[in-house]
Amino acid sequence: xxxxxxxxxxxxxxxxxxxxGRRFGFEEAKELLEALEQNTLFYHFGxxxxxxxxxxxxxxxxxxxxxxxxxxxxxxxxxGAAGVTVGDEVITSPITxxxxxxxxxxxxAIPVFADLDPHTYNLDPASVEARITEKTKAIVVxxxxxxxxxxxxxxxxxxxxxxxxxxxxxxxxxxxYKGRLAGTIGDYGCFSTNDFKHISTGDGGIVSVNSGRExxxxxxHAFADKNYRRFGTDVMRELQTLAPNxxxxxxxxxxxxxxxxxxxxxxxxxxxxxxRITEGLQGLPGITAHRVEQGNVGTYWFYMxxxxxxxxGCSREAFSEALAAEGIPNSPGYIPDVVYMQPLFQxxxxxxxxxxxxxxxxxxxxxxxxxxxxxxxxTAVRLNVNEHYTDQDIDDMVKAVRKVVYFFxxxxxxVI
Numbered sequence: 001x002x003x004x005x006x007x008x009x010x011x012x013x014x015x016x017x018x019x020x021g022r023r024f025g026f027e028e029a030k031e032l033l034e035a036l037e038q039n040t041l042f043y044h045f046g047x048x049x050x051x052x053x054x055x056x057x058x059x060x061x062x063x064x065x066x067x068x069x070x071x072x073x074x075x076x077x078x079x080g081a082a083g084v085t086v087g088d089e090v091i092t093s094p095i096t097x098x099x100x101x102x103x104x105x106x107x108x109a110i111p112v113f114a115d116l117d118p119h120t121y122n123l124d125p126a127s128v129e130a131r132i133t134e135k136t137k138a139i140v141v142x143x144x145x146x147x148x149x150x151x152x153x154x155x156x157x158x159x160x161x162x163x164x165x166x167x168x169x170x171x172x173x174x175x176x177y178k179g180r181l182a183g184t185i186g187d188y189g190c191f192s193t194n195d196f197k198h199i200s201t202g203d204g205g206i207v208s209v210n211s212g213r214e215x216x217x218x219x220x221h222a223f224a225d226k227n228y229r230r231f232g233t234d235v236m237r238e239l240q241t242l243a244p245n246x247x248x249x250x251x252x253x254x255x256x257x258x259x260x261x262x263x264x265x266x267x268x269x270x271x272x273x274x275x276r277i278t279e280g281l282q283g284l285p286g287i288t289a290h291r292v293e294q295g296n297v298g299t300y301w302f303y304m305x306x307x308x309x310x311x312x313g314c315s316r317e318a319f320s321e322a323l324a325a326e327g328i329p330n331s332p333g334y335i336p337d338v339v340y341m342q343p344l345f346q347x348x349x350x351x352x353x354x355x356x357x358x359x360x361x362x363x364x365x366x367x368x369x370x371x372x373x374x375x376x377x378x379t380a381v382r383l384n385v386n387e388h389y390t391d392q393d394i395d396d397m398v399k400a401v402r403k404v405v406y407f408f409x410x411x412x413x414x415v416i
Contacts, residue, residue: 002403002406002407003403003406003407004407005322005325005326005403005404005407006322006325006326006327007321007322007325007326012325012326012327013326013327013328013396013399013400013403014326014327014328014393014396014397014400015327016392016396018384018386018389018393019386019388019389019390019393020386020388021387021388023200024200024255024258027258027261028254028255028258028259030258031048031254031255031257031258032251032254032255034048034254035048035250035251035253035254038250040250041249041250041251042247042249042250043067043247043248043249043250043253044230044235046250046253047250048250048251048253048254048256048257049067049248049249049250049252049253049256050253051253051257052067052248052252052253052254052256052257052260053065053066053067053206053253055257055260055261056206056208056256056260057208059260059263059264060181060183060184060189060208061181061184062184062189062208062209062210062212063209063212063217064208064209064212064214064216064217064220065206065207065208065209066206066207066209066217066220066221066224067204067205067206067224067247067248067252067253068204068205068206068207068224068246068247068248069203069204069205069246069247069248069252070099070192070194070203070204070205070246071099071168071170071190071191071192071193071194071197071204071205072098072099072100072102072103072192072205073103073205073224073244073246074190074191074192074205074206074207074246075099075100075102075103075140075166075168075190075205076102076103076106076107076244076246077103077190077205077207077220077223077224077246078103078166078187078188078190078207078220079103079104079107079109079138079140079166080103080107080223080243081188081207081216081219081220081223082137082138082164082166082187082188083137083164084104084107084109084137084138084164085107085108085109085137086107086108086109086357086360087108087109087110087135087357087360087361088107088109088110088135088136088137088138089109089110089111089112089133089135089136089137089361089363090104090109090110090111090112090136090137090138090139090140091112091113091114091128091131091132091136091138091139091140092104092111092112092113092114092123092139092140092141092142092168093113093114093116093122093123093140093141093142093144093373094113094114094115094116094338094339094340094369094370094373094374095116095121095142095144095334095335095338095339095373095376095377096142096144096168096335096339097170097335098339098342099170099192100140100142100168101339104140105350105357106244108356108357108360109137109357110135110357110358110360110361110363111340111345111363112131112133112136112361112363113131113338113339113340113365113369113370113373114127114128114130114131114370115127115369115370115371115372115373116370116372116373116376117150117372118306118372118375118376119288119290119291120144120147120149120150120290120291120292120293121144121145121147121290121304121376122141122142122143122144122147122148122149122150123139123141123142123149123150123154124372125150125153125154125157127370128154128157129157129161132157132161132163133362135361136161136163137163137164138163138164138165138166139154139157139158139163139164139165139166139186140166140167140168141154141165141166141167141168141186142168143167143168143169143171143172143175143182143183144171144172145171145172145290145298145300145301145302145303145304145334146171146172146173146175146198146270146274146298146299146300146301146302147172147175147290147291147292147296147298147300148172148175148176148177148182148292148296148297148298149167149177149182150177150293151177151178151180151182151185151186152178155185155186158186164186164187164188165185165186165187165188166186166187166188166189166190167182167183167185167186167188167189167190168190169182169183169189169190169191170190170191170192170197171192171197171301171302172298172299172301173191173197173198173199173263173266173267173299174198174263174264174267174297174299175267175296175297175298175299176296176297177296178295178296179295183208184208184210185210186210187210187211188207188208188209188210188220189206189207189208189210190205190206190207190208191205191206191207191208192204192205193205193206193252193256193259197301198263198266198267198270198299198301199256199259199260199262199263199266200255200259201248201252201253201255201256201259202252202255203252204248204252204256205246205248207220207224218231222243223243223244224243224244224246224247225243225245225246225247226239226243226244226245227239227240227241227242227243265387266387267299269387269389270299270300270301270385270386270387271297271298271299271300273300273385273387273389273394274290274292274298274299274300274303274385275292275298276391276394276395276398277289277290277303277383277385277394277397277398278290278291278292280394280395280397280398280399280401280402281305281398281401281402284401284402284405284409285311285312285405285409285410286307286308286309286310286311286312286313286405286408286409287305287306287307287308287312287401287405288305288306288307288308289305290303290304290305300385301385302334302382302383302384302385303382303383303384303385304334304380304381304382304383305380305381305383305401306376306379306380306381307319307379307380307381308379309379311409312405312408312409313408313409313410314408316332316378316379316380316381317332318408319381319404319408320332320381322404322407322408323381323400323401323404326400326403326404327396327400328383328396328397328400328401329383329384330381330382330383330384331381331382332380332381332382333377333378333380333381333382334377334380334382335377336377337374337377338369338370338373338374338377340365340369340370341365341367345365346365348365383397
């Protein structure tokens with residue numbers, strides 16, 4: 001017999017507070033003081049941004065990387081360096097933050113959305129290839145929620161069609177695809193250090209230059225700094241093409257140095273906790289776990305399960321409400337809807353009073369364009385994962401999910 005839910009007067013599952021911890025401490029303060037003592041906060045004259053990138057390169061095993069003012073800026077920088085320009089099409093995911101798309105549109109290129117795998121929530125390579133036209137220039141791969149995308153077939157498709165691949169790793173620090181770090185497989189890897197990621201510098205970003213070529217590094221570096229080229233004591237200001245100013249400050253770099261030292265521990269804890277949740281959800285009727293493919297490593301910026309309402313016997317909203325009453329914070333879905341249903345795409349207007357650049361492409365944004373992605377958001381429930389949680393916190397989360405499932409599931413489906 002199922003246990004009565006807290007929602008209906010039963011005992012609450014989670015009766016102790018979730019573990020918490022401080023993100024910042026003496027280590028960051030020390031680096032910040034040293035940055036101020038330089039008497040400059042400009043990246044070219046100071047040493048903190050340079051040290052931050054040096055440490056990042058060592059951690060990721062890359063030769064070159066470039067700092068930026070945000071993760072959004074990092075993606076724009078990579079697109080600019082990749083040569084994405086007016087009228088080009090860029091294939092990407094319909095479940096992502098607007099930051100993935102801003103750079104595409106600022107380059108006056110057109111986002112094209114491919115469908116997703118229903119279990120990993122990442123790009124389906126077959127759908128990516130089906131969206132390619134003669135205007136396609138690049139693929140922006142989103143490793144959603146710390147789960148690496150299926151990169152081998154995507155890279156094969158890109159080589160076949162001579163496309164650039166940019167990895168959006170904002171949510172996927174130290175995630176691994178078949179032993180390789182996400183962000184080191186495509187042409188460029190883009191990372192965010194805003195306050196809602198694995199590590200924080202307040203705001204900030206990084207672009208890894210995976211070709212290892214110096215000319216490629218110089219192009220990325222220049223695009224982040226108005227197309228000026230600042231190397232050593234030389235500064236070249238002879239502008240050939242337009243580029244934004246996305247420079248990182250020494251204060252961000254200083255905090256980043258201290259934060260990077262904590263990153264392996266942060267990701268190890270999140271991996272262990274996310275995998276533990278998946279293990280605890282096995283065999284539950286009406287619940288689909290967040291799948292990390294065998295041989296890969298997820299670092300769980302959050303955990304997103306799916307509710308199949310018919311098999312579970314209740315709506316996604318009822319499940320979410322009951323789980324919250326058990327003391328487990330959660331939210332239905334991730335973003336309210338696929339990004340192509342945003343007014344910007346429905347009106348095909350990136351600039352007020354203009355249909356440019358959408359009028360350069362035949363790309364469409366109708367409901368049903370990416371049915372798997374739409375269904376994911378209609379059935380998903382997002383759980384928090386945090387490195388400061390305890391094993392008991394994770395066990396309580398699993399226990400609460402199982403309690404709610406067993407209460408609602410048709411008895412012929414409930415296997416305890």
